[in-house]
Amino acid sequence: QQQVKQSPQSLIVQKGGISIINCAYENTAFDYFPWYQQFPGKGPALLIAIRPDVSEKKEGRFTISFNKSAKQFSLHIMDSQPGDSATYFCAAPKRSNDYKLSFGAGTTVTVRA
Amino acid sequence: NAGVTQTPKFQVLKTGQSMTLQCAQDMNHNSMYWYRQDPGMGLRLIYYSASEGTTDKGEVPNGYNVSRLNKREFSLRLESAAPSQTSVYFCASSEGYRASYSPLHFGNGTRLTVT
Numbered sequence: 383q384q385q386v387k388q389s390p391q392s393l394i395v396q397k398g399g400i401s402i403i404n405c406a407y408e409n410t411a412f413d414y415f416p417w418y419q420q421f422p423g424k425g426p427a428l429l430i431a432i433r434p435d436v437s438e439k440k441e442g443r444f445t446i447s448f449n450k451s452a453k454q455f456s457l458h459i460m461d462s463q464p465g466d467s468a469t470y471f472c473a474a475p476k477r478s479n480d481y482k483l484s485f486g487a488g489t490t491v492t493v494r495a
Numbered sequence: 496n497a498g499v500t501q502t503p504k505f506q507v508l509k510t511g512q513s514m515t516l517q518c519a520q521d522m523n524h525n526s527m528y529w530y531r532q533d534p535g536m537g538l539r540l541i542y543y544s545a546s547e548g549t550t551d552k553g554e555v556p557n558g559y560n561v562s563r564l565n566k567r568e569f570s571l572r573l574e575s576a577a578p579s580q581t582s583v584y585f586c587a588s589s590e591g592y593r594a595s596y597s598p599l600h601f602g603n604g605t606r607l608t609v610t
Contacts, residue, residue: 391535416598425499425585425601426538471537482528482553483599485537 385409386474388486396494401459403489405472408453415455416483417446418471426471430457462493497521499602501586507608508576516571516605518586526589527569528553528599529561531582538585544569545592576609583607 387406395401407415416431432439432446432455439446443466445458459466472486502517520527529541530553540553544563558580560572569588573580584605589597 425603428598487535487537
């Protein structure tokens with residue numbers, strides 16, 4: 383049973399468009415919400431992370447929005463580029479006293495030139 | 496700066512065969528992890544080692560064993576491979592045990608097929 387539910391499974395966006403990926407979590411005691419990016423044939427790499435004391439964090443074209451009351455957080459990729467084509471995973475610690483991460487199922491993003 | 500190195504990159508086994516996946520990190524990290532990645536399932540934790548000399552089970556440990564050989568190396572062993580273990584295996588490391596303060600650094604994976 384996944385504790386982090388991610389959607390959509392895949393999406394296609396035109397170059398310059400906005401990609402939006404959503405994640406919903408169950409444990410309200412989570413205190414750290416990272417996003418990992420994975421290119422084909424490579425391992426995932428940390429892209430950006432947020433803590434629940436802020437509602438938004440932006441790094442370049444990547445923004446995390448956090449909605450604590452809805453227990454959801456989202457990744458927005460602005461001005462999407464072909465180089466952003468990858469699989470994106472959200473994650474959260476499994477339990478409040480358990481420091482291991484539980485990953486979402488992943489979203490494959492394809493940016494068409 | 497190699498980061499996390501996994502060997503082999505590809506492996507094909509017959510049902511019942513055994514093998515060991517090797518992982519080494521050169522970042523002086525304390526914690527190491529083994530994950531498996533399957534389509535639609537994300538990354539699932541098999542075993543982890545919070546520090547040298549300790550190992551513990553993750554979400555899907557059945558059919559696997561691990562050895563934290565030293566601070567750098569963490570191996571994963573399949574004693575009797577089954578088709579259900581066909582997957583991509585990732586080793587990862589982190590500086591500390593607490594996920595919220597220590598990002599995971601992943602290797603590039605071992606693609607294992609069991610026939």
